[in-house]
Amino acid sequence: MDAIVERMPRRDDDSNKDSAVKRPTQEEAEAAVRTLIAWAGDDPAREGLLDTPKRVVKAYREFFRGYEEDPIEVLSRTFEDIGGYDDIVMLRDIDMNSHCEHHMIPFIGKAHIAYFPTERVVGISKLARVVEIYARRLQTQETMTGQIAGAIDVALKPKGVAVMIEAVHQCMSLRGVQKPNVATVTTQFTGEFKTNPALQARFLELIRMNSGK
Numbered sequence: 001m002d003a004i005v006e007r008m009p010r011r012d013d014d015s016n017k018d019s020a021v022k023r024p025t026q027e028e029a030e031a032a033v034r035t036l037i038a039w040a041g042d043d044p045a046r047e048g049l050l051d052t053p054k055r056v057v058k059a060y061r062e063f064f065r066g067y068e069e070d071p072i073e074v075l076s077r078t079f080e081d082i083g084g085y086d087d088i089v090m091l092r093d094i095d096m097n098s099h100c101e102h103h104m105i106p107f108i109g110k111a112h113i114a115y116f117p118t119e120r121v122v123g124i125s126k127l128a129r130v131v132e133i134y135a136r137r138l139q140t141q142e143t144m145t146g147q148i149a150g151a152i153d154v155a156l157k158p159k160g161v162a163v164m165i166e167a168v169h170q171c172m173s174l175r176g177v178q179k180p181n182v183a184t185v186t187t188q189f190t191g192e193f194k195t196n197p198a199l200q201a202r203f204l205e206l207i208r209m210n211s212g213k
């Protein structure tokens with residue numbers, strides 16, 4: 001599982017000059033957007049489009065800010081005093097949106113996460129933050145599902161982790177095959193969620209209970 005955890009894969013700003021990928025300047029990024037506007041068939045010098053490159057570059061900073069954050073660090077603050085609690089902790093229906101690495105088009109859906117703590121638990125918001133960090137990178141849904149489970153596994157060393165993502169890929173809805181209502185479902189189980197079918201079934205049941213399916 002460890003191999004799949006990418007903490008901060010391509011940090012290439014001034015803090016890491018040895019990185020393989022050099023981050024372009026703001027001007028270079030804006031010029032690239034002007035090229036794409038021209039490729040779309042419009043005039044980047046048209047008044048309505050003059051500020052568009054700046055806005056797009058700013059939006060990209062937001063969409064892809066996950067490269068600057070470290071999920072393991074986010075999960076490093078844990079609490080021991082859990083009053084003898086000895087069961088799974090589950091976060092259901094975490095809204096997420098990411099961008100597929102093949103088309104750079106959004107895929108949008110929900111993540112469900114459960115883990116079975118040993119002695120220590122993590123603040124529940126941190127699990128949603130981990131989803132956010134990996135979602136704000138160029139992704140495949142499979143990779144992202146594995147990375148989330150891997151990070152929780154490595155950082156918390158729980159008895160097990162379960163992650164499910166259900167998402168609609170707009171690269172399938174808006175272009176290409178044009179099938180707008182396809183849900184892609186991915187799961188990753190570690191530890192007892194992998195070896196204990198009853199625990200795995202409980203995770204799936206807890207998800208279904210909510211959706212009324």
Ligand SMILES: Nc1nc2c(ncn2[C@@H]2O[C@H](COP(=O)(O)OP(=O)(O)OP(=O)(O)O)[C@@H](O)[C@H]2O)c(=O)[nH]1
Nearest residue numbers: 100101102103139140141142169171172175176177
């Ligand atoms: N497995 C997987 N595939 C994805 C994901 N996001 C997008 N894809 C797929 O990536 C594939 C890329 O296929 P290509 O044939 O190289 O590209 P394409 O010609 O644009 O493919 P079409 O979408 O079929 O038009 C497509 O089948 C997409 O549906 C993902 O998260 N996981």
Ligand SMILES: [Zn+2]
Nearest residue numbers: 100102103171
């Ligand atoms: Zn795609």
